[in-house]
Structure formats: structure tokens, C-alpha cells
Amino acid sequence: MKRLLPLFLCIASAGFGQKFENVAPTPPMGWNSWNTFQAGINEALIEQTAEAMIANGMRDAGYVYVNLDDTWSAKERDANGDLAGDPVKFPHGMKALGDFLHARGFKFGIYNCAGSLTCAGFPGERGHEFQDARRYASWGVDYLKEDWCYTGTANAPETYRIMRDALREAGRPMVLSLCEWGQSRPWLWGGPVAELWRTTEDIYPSYNRVKQILDLQVGLAGYAGPGHWNDPDMLEVGNGSLTFAESRAHFSLWCMLAAPLIAGNDVRHMTPEVRDILTNREVIALDQDPLGREGFRFRVDSKNHVEIWAKELSGGEWGICLLNNGSTPAAYTVDWQDITFLSGQYYHLRDLWAKAPVGRTPALYTTTIAPHDVALLRLKPGY
Numbered sequence: 001m002k003r004l005l006p007l008f009l010c011i012a013s014a015g016f017g018q019k020f021e022n023v024a025p026t027p028p029m030g031w032n033s034w035n036t037f038q039a040g041i042n043e044a045l046i047e048q049t050a051e052a053m054i055a056n057g058m059r060d061a062g063y064v065y066v067n068l069d070d071t072w073s074a075k076e077r078d079a080n081g082d083l084a085g086d087p088v089k090f091p092h093g094m095k096a097l098g099d100f101l102h103a104r105g106f107k108f109g110i111y112n113c114a115g116s117l118t119c120a121g122f123p124g125e126r127g128h129e130f131q132d133a134r135r136y137a138s139w140g141v142d143y144l145k146e147d148w149c150y151t152g153t154a155n156a157p158e159t160y161r162i163m164r165d166a167l168r169e170a171g172r173p174m175v176l177s178l179c180e181w182g183q184s185r186p187w188l189w190g191g192p193v194a195e196l197w198r199t200t201e202d203i204y205p206s207y208n209r210v211k212q213i214l215d216l217q218v219g220l221a222g223y224a225g226p227g228h229w230n231d232p233d234m235l236e237v238g239n240g241s242l243t244f245a246e247s248r249a250h251f252s253l254w255c256m257l258a259a260p261l262i263a264g265n266d267v268r269h270m271t272p273e274v275r276d277i278l279t280n281r282e283v284i285a286l287d288q289d290p291l292g293r294e295g296f297r298f299r300v301d302s303k304n305h306v307e308i309w310a311k312e313l314s315g316g317e318w319g320i321c322l323l324n325n326g327s328t329p330a331a332y333t334v335d336w337q338d339i340t341f342l343s344g345q346y347y348h349l350r351d352l353w354a355k356a357p358v359g360r361t362p363a364l365y366t367t368t369i370a371p372h373d374v375a376l377l378r379l380k381p382g383y
């Protein structure tokens with residue numbers, strides 16, 4: 001026992017078994033390279049993206065993480081077994097990229113995998129966790145997305161706890177973003193391990209996929225809160241076949257879910273309409289509300305194809321989102337007496353896309369919602 005005591009003290013003082021506190025009190029916001037660029041990333045693209053996010057108002061609206069996804073690294077570790085950036089894609093190295101981002105008010109995110117290889121076949125972290133965490137810290141990394149390819153029979157909670165401990169020992173606070181696609185129900189064990197965890201397999205830019213992922217969030221709201229978030233995957237706003245209405249519905253619903261808001265489009269070349277979706281501060285405020293409650297699906301009205309989602313906010317306020325999942329316009333009336341959790345209180349209503357007041361309860365609220373679009377309201381107590 002005497003001989004074990006110093007070992008115990010040493011482990012305890014290194015902070016094993018604890019993630020960093022307060023690195024994500026609200027859902028992280030930023031940009032990630034994967035959804036648009038996959039393997040086509042390089043230093044110039046990332047720097048241009050950061051400059052664009054300053055010019056288009058994204059950084060100041062809260063999108064501070066600039067995250068490299070898979071394919072940033074060299075194909076092999078160096079002679080010391082250390083990771084290095086791809087020398088052709090990132091000629092000035094990863095520390096220089098981190099410095100560039102920090103000098104402009106951003107935080108630096110990177111990607112790797114808990115397995116022996118990343119999903120795209122680059123060196124993974126398995127067996128190198130502590131060495132790699134020290135490397136990331138030396139580059140000034142602030143956010144690590146940790147994927148789950150090539151993990152064989154590894155146990156997800158145990159494996160991810162190793163990376164949590166490695167980051168802790170490296171000493172630089174980082175957001176840890178787990179990406180095991182919801183397979184081992186990370187909402188049950190992820191809270192003490194990481195700041196966020198994917199709940200599903202990958203998103204892609206079609207309304208049907210966005211809706212499938214939305215449906216898979218039902219029942220998970222209670223597992224999220226400040227510092228530990230369900231991640232329904234990165235945003236596809238402005239991408240693929242999503243119409244303007246579908247992009248804004250996707251964005252509204254991710255905000256209702258208190259989802260991490262990680263844009264996945266080419267922000268250097270987006271339309272003003274897409275920019276206005278991503279930078280609507282009143283909608284972002286639903287996501288970033290300090291109470292940290294995830295929204296829930298209150299009702300599905302299958303006759304009209306309208307779903308009602310609700311999110312409790314601080315100060316007794318509520319976000320209410322009506323989604324028209326049908327393919328024709330839906331004329332819809334909300335009788336506030338039916339929204340049982342609001343009873344006993346009067347509210348002023350504000351339409352967050354029109355940025356205008358739209359009445360007060362208990363008067364009925366009537367609107368027409370375009371196909372795959374939303375009506376998004378904020379309710380503030382008052383007569």
C-alpha cells in the first residue's frame with residue numbers, strides 16, 4: 001500500500017478521470033471542412049474561410065471554431081512517432097495555422113480517430129493518445145473531433161475515456177467531440193467524457209436526411225445540458241439540394257435542439273440568403289440560451305403534416321417551432337390552451353424570421369407555412 005500511494009497521488013494530481021470544466025457551457029459554434037470539401041483542404045482554403053467569416057459576420061455572430069476534418073495530416077507519423085500536418089497541403093505547419101486563427105479571434109479545431117486509422121485512412125490515435133494530445137496542445141488546438149473508424153472490438157466508453165485523460169494531461173483545455181455515430185448510445189455515458197457526441201450516422205444535404213436525423217433526436221433531450229450536448233451532426237445549410245425553406249427549417253430545428261452549430265458550407269461563396277440564415281442572431285439565441293435545455297417534439301399533427309417543437313429558455317421564455325413536413329402549404333392555427341406546458345401564463349409572440357411581433361396569447365395564432373419550412377416563435381411572459 002505504501003508503495004502504491006505515490007502512484008495514486010501522481011494519477012490524482014494529473015487530473016485523471018475528469019474532463020475540463022466550462023469549455024462548452026453553450027453548444028459550440030463554428031465551421032468544419034468536411035461537408036463541402038472532404039479531402040480537398042489546404043492552408044489557403046482554411047485561411048480564406050476564416051477571413052470570409054470575419055467579413056460576413058459569422059465570427060461576430062458566435063462561429064469561433066474553425067475545424068479541420070479528416071485528411072489534414074501526413075500519411076505517416078514522423079521518425080518520433082508524432083503526427084504532422086500534410087506538408088503539401090499545410091506548408092507552414094499546424095502551429096502556424098493555429099496562430100493565424102488565434103490572431104483573428106478564432107479557435108482551432110482538428111480531427112482524428114480513436115482507431116488505428118482515420119475513416120479516410122490517415123494515421124489514427126490508437127496507442128498514441130497521450131503523445132498526440134501533447135502534440136495538439138503544442139499546436140494550440142482548442143477542439144478535437146474524435147471519430148470511430150478502425151476501432152475493431154474496442155469499447156467506446158473506455159476508449160474515449162483514454163483520450164479525455166490524455167487531453168487533460170496535456171493541460172490545454174479542448175472541446176472533445178465524440179463521433180461514434182450514436183452506436184453505443186453515448187448520451188448515456190458521454191457527459192463526464194466529452195462536450196458533445198454524435199447521435200446518428202452522417203448527415204447529407206437533402207431534406208429527407210435532415211428529417212430522418214431530426215426524428216432520431218426524439219427522446220434524447222433530457223441527456224443534454226451545459227457542457228454536454230447531443231450532436232445531430234454538422235450543418236448542411238446552403239448545401240446540396242436544400243431549398244431556402246429547407247435550409248432555414250434545418251437551421252431553426254438544430255437551434256431548437258441546442259445542437260452544436262458547425263457550418264458545413266463554403267462560406268467564401270454563399271448567397272446573402274444563406275448568410276442571413278446562419279447569422280440570424282435571434283435564432284442563434286435560441287440555441288445559445290444559457291439554460292441549456294434541448295427542445296423536444298410536443299406534437300405531430302399528421303393531418304396537416306405539421307410538427308410542434310418546443311424549447312424552454314431562461315427567464316420563463318419559450319421557443320416554439322412549427323415545421324411543415326408536407327409538400328403543400330399548411331394553414332395552421334395554434335390554440336395556446338392546447339400547448340399544455342404553457343398554461344397559467346400569458347406571452348408575447350415574436351416571429352424570429354420576420355423579426356417582428358405577431359400578437360400575444362391567449363389569442364389564437366394563425367399562419368401559413370410553406371412546404372418544408374417553419375414558423376419560428378419566441379414567447380416572452382407578459383400581458
Ligand code: GLA
Nearest residue numbers: 034069070119120147179202
Ligand atoms: C466519418 C464522420 C464524418 C467525417 C468523416 C471523415 O464519416 O462521421 O463526419 O468526419 O468520417 O472521414
